[in-house]
Amino acid sequence: MLIRRLPDTLVNQIAAGEVIERPAAAIKELVENSLDAGSRNIDVVMRDGGRSYISVTDDGCGMSVEGLSLCIERHATSKLPSDDLVHIETLGFRGEALPSIGAVARLQITSRETGSEDAWAIKVEGGVLHDPQPAACNAGTRVEIRDLFFATPARLKFLKAARTEVSHAEDVLKRLAMAHPQVGFSLSDEKRTILRLPANSGDLFEVRLKRLSSVMAREFEENALPISAEREYLKLSGYIGLPTLNRGNAQHQYLFVNGRPVKDRLLQGAVRGAYQDFLARDRHPLLALFLELPSEMVDVNVHPAKTEVRFRDAALVRGLIVGACKHALAEAGHRASTSVGNAALGMLEAARARSEREGVRPSTEYSWQSRPSINYPSGRLSDAVMDYHAPLPGQSQSALPGAENFAPQARSGMTGGGLSEDTAPWDQGEENFAQVGSEGDHFDHQSHPLGAARAQFHENYIITQTADGIIVVDQHAAHERLVLEKMKAQMAEQGVKTQMLLLPEVVELEEDAAHRLVKRADELSELGLVLEGFGPGAVVVREVPAILGERANAAGLVTDLADELAELGETLALKERVERVLGTMACHGSVRSGRRLNGEEMNALLRQMEVTPHSGQCNHGRPTYIELKLTDIEKLFSRR
Ligand SMILES: Nc1ncnc2c1ncn2[C@@H]1O[C@H](COP(=O)(O)OP(=O)(O)OP(=O)(O)O)[C@@H](O)[C@H]1O
Ligand SMILES: [Mg+2]
Numbered sequence: 001m002l003i004r005r006l007p008d009t010l011v012n013q014i015a016a017g018e019v020i021e022r023p024a025a026a027i028k029e030l031v032e033n034s035l036d037a038g039s040r041n042i043d044v045v046m047r048d049g050g051r052s053y054i055s056v057t058d059d060g061c062g063m064s065v066e067g068l069s070l071c072i073e074r075h076a077t078s079k080l081p082s083d084d085l086v087h088i089e090t091l092g093f094r095g096e097a098l099p100s101i102g103a104v105a106r107l108q109i110t111s112r113e114t115g116s117e118d119a120w121a122i123k124v125e126g127g128v129l130h131d132p133q134p135a136a137c138n139a140g141t142r143v144e145i146r147d148l149f150f151a152t153p154a155r156l157k158f159l160k161a162a163r164t165e166v167s168h169a170e171d172v173l174k175r176l177a178m179a180h181p182q183v184g185f186s187l188s189d190e191k192r193t194i195l196r197l198p199a200n201s202g203d204l205f206e207v208r209l210k211r212l213s214s215v216m217a218r219e220f221e222e223n224a225l226p227i228s229a230e231r232e233y234l235k236l237s238g239y240i241g242l243p244t245l246n247r248g249n250a251q252h253q254y255l256f257v258n259g260r261p262v263k264d265r266l267l268q269g270a271v272r273g274a275y276q277d278f279l280a281r282d283r284h285p286l287l288a289l290f291l292e293l294p295s296e297m298v299d300v301n302v303h304p305a306k307t308e309v310r311f312r313d314a315a316l317v318r319g320l321i322v323g324a325c326k327h328a329l330a331e332a333g334h335r336a337s338t339s340v341g342n343a344a345l346g347m348l349e350a351a352r353a354r355s356e357r358e359g360v361r362p363s364t365e366y367s368w369q370s371r372p373s374i375n376y377p378s379g380r381l382s383d384a385v386m387d388y389h390a391p392l393p394g395q396s397q398s399a400l401p402g403a404e405n406f407a408p409q410a411r412s413g414m415t416g417g418g419l420s421e422d423t424a425p426w427d428q429g430e431e432n433f434a435q436v437g438s439e440g441d442h443f444d445h446q447s448h449p450l451g452a453a454r455a456q457f458h459e460n461y462i463i464t465q466t467a468d469g470i471i472v473v474d475q476h477a478a479h480e481r482l483v484l485e486k487m488k489a490q491m492a493e494q495g496v497k498t499q500m501l502l503l504p505e506v507v508e509l510e511e512d513a514a515h516r517l518v519k520r521a522d523e524l525s526e527l528g529l530v531l532e533g534f535g536p537g538a539v540v541v542r543e544v545p546a547i548l549g550e551r552a553n554a555a556g557l558v559t560d561l562a563d564e565l566a567e568l569g570e571t572l573a574l575k576e577r578v579e580r581v582l583g584t585m586a587c588h589g590s591v592r593s594g595r596r597l598n599g600e601e602m603n604a605l606l607r608q609m610e611v612t613p614h615s616g617q618c619n620h621g622r623p624t625y626i627e628l629k630l631t632d633i634e635k636l637f638s639r640r
Pocket of ligand 2: 029032033092093097098
């Protein structure tokens with residue numbers, strides 16, 4: 001076998017294979033160059049999804065004619081002045097990007113150096129170099145790429161539809177824009193401006209929040225907690241979303257290391273750790289974290305596209321992220337939502353020990369009203385599901401009060417139970433209660449193991465009395481499961497019934513989210529959700545599964561489904577993941593926390609739970625109720 005040196009063009013094409021995966025990767029390299037050149041404004045244009053044309057224009061330091069001739073040579077860079085890879089302060093450092101692009105496309109660079117009168121242009125086409133020519137150009141640089149991958153046709157075949165390539169580019173640009181909020185960015189295609197982020201000046205923290213809120217979800221700014229923490233040589237700042245603002249995938253979690261957007265499993269693990277008490281496993285918070293550390297403490301030369309880094313002390317970084325997030329979440333006053341009987345007992349035990357120590361008699365000192373009130377978000381849906389509650393045995397559906405009649409039950413933050421004597425439905429509950437444990441008991445504990453509803457507190461928890469203890473039900477979690485199971489059963493029997501919306505609802509989304517939904521519109525309609533595209537970044541929802549009710553929160557539902565679809569990818573038929581998708585829908589059709597129920601409705605919910613499979617846990621795997629046995633309660637009061 002004859003070993004030979006490969007020609008430069010081939011070497012560059014091989015490098016391009018790693019570095020320039022698709023149009024968005026070329027744009028990333030060019031925009032990073034513009035940022036390294038100190039630009040204030042960077043404008044990107046792509047035509048035909050970047051296949052036929054890409055340009056990146058900046059107002060940075062520009063290049064001299066000598067620089068222009070050098071920059072397209074392999075391993076020519078201005079960014080390693082001291083020949084050392086340890087102190088890298090720039091985004092680029094390999095001197096590879098431009099020659100790689102020049103080897104697979106027709107590349108033209110036009111530049112005018114700051115302080116110079118003359119602009120020059122240079123061309124490389126499929127690795128063939130041309131001499132610099134005088135040109136006209138504002139101060140700064142314009143790089144143009146035509147016919148990307150014409151010299152490596154194999155790559156061309158892997159390109160996706162133009163809109164997909166544009167959305168990848170948009171993602172790349174958004175990430176860089178988050179890390180550089182002072183710099184203005186724009187992205188346009190042949191028809192319109194897709195992204196416009198004006199340059200900002202002022203305090204870094206202020207401009208950063210402004211930039212984040214224009215790039216991330218609209219609600220992010222209102223639901224974000226600031227992070228600011230230091231440990232040894234590490235500095236962490238940024239914003240993390242409240243647990244209530246969550247998504248079905250982790251795509252909206254951003255980490256920046258010394259101004260470089262990185263994808264890092266370390267971050268995902270750390271975030272999961274920080275939020276584990278607050279979120280179900282399959283829900284993900286939104287956040288953007290900026291880590292600053294001395295360049296010698298992180299190796300950026302580990303990945304061809306420079307999107308991964310390696311920390312000298314990964315455990316320290318992880319610890320800082322988890323600690324800072326947990327701290328911020330705790331400050332925000334959010335509690336863990338998981339509670340099982342044992343944990344509850346443990347807490348009660350501790351409370352008892354404490355009050356014994358302090359000599360306080362909790363029974364008189366303690367009142368529900370004196371607890372800090374928690375404001376649960378109450379969706380528009382909260383009362384849209386009345387028709388779902390099954391009537392009590394012996395009662396007709398029409399006997400159920402309408403949603404507007406609940407108010408009389410509301411008293412001093414506690415509803416139903418012994419507090420209310422004046423409403424008929426509750427009287428019956430009272431009767432049940434009175435007869436529990438007495439002779440002539442017609443409340444059948446055998447068939448009603450979840451007991452009789454006694455009260456609802458904090459607008460989400462139902463207390464019931466069972467034969468030998470009490471049960472606390474999380475009404476939202478429980479109802480979510482009921483809706484899911486009912487949808488599954490309905491589907492199996494006769495397909496989903498749909499409910500036409502009186503007013504079709506237009507929901508604005510990110511462009512690719514809207515596209516994902518529209519692409520799956522046929523499958524979604526089989527699941528009861530009828531929608532169609534409405535311009536580039538919106539869908540119009542016409543019908544929803546009937547079970548969600550007429551006033552279903554279409555916007556929330558559709559946003560979550562888009563996330564879900566992104567996660568499921570394109571390969572799986574929705575029918576195969578029907579439980580996940582229905583689960584997402586069910587969540588939007590459930591009685592929200594913050595909804596007052598009367599005794600009748602509470603009991604109806606309990607009876608439904610008893611006959612519904614899997615009703616002991618919600619769709620996210622949390623328990624829907626906890627049970628405390630009387631013997632345990634008696635132990636707490638030292639009666640045993
Ligand atoms: N927009 C620009 N403005 C000013 N100078 C630029 C610009 N783009 C490239 N250059 C110059 O051209 C050189 C080569 O760019 P290239 O992207 O190929 O390599 P690099 O940025 O040094 O390293 P990497 O391959 O990691 O990106 C840069 O070092 C820089 O000096
Ligand atoms: Mg570069």
